[in-house]
Amino acid sequence: MKYRIGIDVGGTNTDAVILDENLTPVVKTKTPTTLDVSSGIYKALLEVLKMSSVPREDIKYAMLGTTHCTNAIVERKRLNKVGIIRIGYPATTAIKPMTGWPEELKEAIGNFSYIVKGGFEFNGNEISTLDKKYLRKIASEIKGKVNSIEITSVFSPVSNQHEIKAAEIFKEEMPDVPVSLSSEIGSIGFLERENANILNASLVDVAKTTVKGFIKALKNENIDCQVYIGQNDGTLMSVDYAMKYPIFTIACGPTNSLRGASYLAKQKNALVVDVGGTTTDIGVLVNGFPRESSTAVEIGGVRTNFRMPDLVSIGLGGGTVIRKSGNKVSIGPDSVGYKLTEKAMCFGGDTLTASDIATLLGVAKIGHDKKINGVHLNMAEEVYKRMIIMAESAIDRIKTNANDMKVVLVGGGSVLLPDKLSGALEVIRPDYFDVANAIGAAIAQISGQVEKIFMLDKIGREEAIKEAKNMAIEQAIKAGADPESIEIVDIDDVPLAYIPGNATRIRVKAAGNLLK
Structure with a gap:
């Protein structure tokens, strides 16, 4: 029997599961997320191993969905010093790299930016010859000062030569410094693509430390297995791939929840409401995968355009703080987070939380209702009604039409919500709903995705799509997928009316099973 471990780090809890080779859950656990993240992961790992009688040698795969990279950007800590190389002089000199970035983030990454002759026009014509001599001069200047390089060329989705x-x-x-290319990270939108690539380059060391720490934790428990890292399209990547593209781990938690919800509820197309301790994240399943956002996404105060799940997030979770001031009652948006079992009244604390309200009304059993003092039932009922309205409003915001849709409730905090919601055709709360994120990480496939502009006047639509498919399959294989199992799961082509040459942006996603 071959088993796999799935671990996912949330803002409040770190969840872990062990699945058998039929992808049936064997054991599950939830432990509070720790400040350093890593010790919480190790604790969750130890707990599931202790709870199960699975022999260590039978564990063949371990999957991790982590917030390490997100935290590093938000906290401005542990980031690489990045050499920023923009190719496109003189066409791209109007706005300097990192314009509009938070000052403390710019300081953390360093101010080593250069604009070099080269780059291409929208039709693939060369703007100017690449200045190789200047590039070598830059390398000699920044050697020893930076430990990561990012390169962004104008219109690199058309030509990345x-x-x-x-x-x-x-x-x-x-030779020892990692290099990130913008054509492999973002899409059309020069500054946003450059921003995403700079962030990716700044996260290389964080990713290495995380991955090596996870592998070490497994080895300490005598587990020798293949390790994969969750990425934000609901699939996995190999450790080497993760260390090259760490930015793809950002927002992998909600996508793991969506994939886990799809698997547990046996739904391919539905809304997923994931209620944690701090936030409620609502996403859309399309053919079993999260719908991608079509707009630019801000990360740590930086505008980017790399692929991200389309989510609506609200400040409602099990640890959401409820405050009363005179006749007014406020709900969040702050939360006691991973300190829920210390701070919440139902656990003997002194902070009124959403969990206390649900426990007092008998909606959920969290801690002990007798420990909740000084809260009138009328007030609790009013607060609970407002909590439901918050969730229902968020559901309406993410829908693209007025029709009711099936809603899958997952996450430990989903016990706060009732079995009927406005806008929901049906509310499904599957078994193991509280660890759907860890299950989503464990059952995920490996994917590869390509988004590129093709000039159809030159090669034709069929040939362009064929080339994009081959590129996506190649990416999936690089990420660790079994070549025999890879399928094309999504194709999207959009004509670009403002560009001559019958230009079309083609996006293809391929996914396959883990390499055995």
Whole structure:
């Protein structure tokens, strides 16, 4: 029997499960997320191993969905010093790299930015010859000052030749320094793509430390298995891939919950309401995968355009703080988070939370209702009604039409919500709903995705789609998928009316099973 471990880190709890080879849950656990994240992961790992009688040698896979990279950006800590190389002089000099970034984040990454001759027009014509001599001069200047390089060329989704050539030069001059290419990270939208690539380059060391720490924790328990990291499209990537593209781990938690919800509830197309201790995240399942956001996404105060799940998040969770001031009562948005079992009244604390309200009204059994003092039932009922309205309003916001949809409730905090919600055709609360995120990480496939602009006047639509499919399959194989199992799961092509040459943006996603 081959088993797999799935671990997912949330803002409040770190969840862990062990599944058998039929992907049936064997054991589950929830432990409070720790400030350093890693010790909480290790604790959750130890707990599921202790709870099960699974032999260590039968555990063949371990999957981790983590917030390490998100936390590093938000806290401005543990980030790489990045050499920022923009290719496109003189066409791209109007706005400097990192314009509009929070000052403390710019300081954490360092101010090593350069604009170099080169790049391409929207139709694939070269703006100017790549200045290789200047690139080598830059390398000599920043050697020893930076420990990561990012390269962004204008219109690299059309042609990334100059990015690749520049990367070759830096690998010759600075062989031990990792290089990130914007064409592999973001899509059309020069500044947003550059921003995403700079953030990716700044997270390389965080990813390495996280991955190596997880592998070490497994080895300490005599587990020798294949390790995968969750990414934000609901699939997995190999450890090498994760260390090259750490930015793809951002928002992997909600996507793991969506994938877990799809698997547990046996629903391919539905809304998923994931209620944690701090927030409620609502996403849309399309053919079993999270719907992607079509708008630019802000991360840590930086506007980016790399792929992210389309989510509506509200400040409602099990630890949400309820305050009364005179006749007014406020709900959140702050939360006691992972300190729920210390701070909440139902656990003997002194802070009134959403969990206390649900426990007092008999909606859920969290802690002890007798410990909740000084809260009138009328007030509790009024607060609970408002909590439901908050969730229902969020459901309406993410829908693209007025029709009711099936709603799958997951997350430990989903016990706060009732079995009937306005806007829901049906409310499904599957078994193991409280650890859907960890299950989503454990059952996930490996994917590869490509988004590129093709000039259909040159190669034709069929040939362009075929090329994009092959590129996506190649990405999936690089990420660790079994070549024999890979399927194309999503194709999207959008004509770009403002660009001549019958330009079309084609996005293809391929997914396959873990390499055995």
